[in-house]
Amino acid sequence: MLKKNYEQILDKIDNTCNSTNIPNSSVTLLAVSKTRTVEEIRILYDLGVRDFGENQVQELVKKYELLPKDIRWHMIGHLQRNKVKYIAPFIHCIHSVDSIRLAAEINKYAIKNNRIISVLIEINIANESSKFGLDIKEVPDFLDEIHVSKNIISNGFMTVAPYTQSPEDNREYFKKMYKLYIDIQNENRDNVNISVLSMGMSDDYQIAIEEGATIIRVGTELFGQRNYIR
């Protein structure tokens, strides 16, 4: 089932890219493996998937220890400062940076581990009270402030679009994200290298690709429904 789901998603990505003239090499499928077993991850790994996303530090560290070391692990969930130290030695990218204090803590542990850690700034694109993330207007000041953190590099932006019955509703939010991405790229800041736009999930990733996503985060369509109580 996993193999079939994976191949179908790759086909959909290809089709979306072809019909919008986007090179399909510019879109990375991030397999969201939260709640999934190492055996399931291993199946995808054997099919060539190298990017996996998790939202719990403990689960992420455990899977990191059990699985091949060339996997690129992405932290996509809300991150508490006191847990940064556990993932700093190996994390590939942290998608959920939403405060200066969190950025400073990541920088501190990046230094300790002698690494540069890639981060994305999380944007609360629809200003939902239930969601984490910055308002677009806060981004320039935020980038100014994290400028001092030399061991993190801001590679772009991430958003979790609203839950909706009709994914097409999210297109306007993806457009706003893309505009932010291009605007900040054009500022040519020296502390950033804006090349990643992480948006789109199982229900709306094709729309996100059409609007410029470079990373789509897919869980349910790849692995099936999640069961949180196993």
Ligand SMILES: *Cc1c(COP(=O)(O)O)cnc(C)c1O
């Ligand atoms: C769980 C999760 C996803 C994947 O969602 P699906 O609808 O299962 O594809 C993507 N992004 C984040 C931040 C998540 O927590």
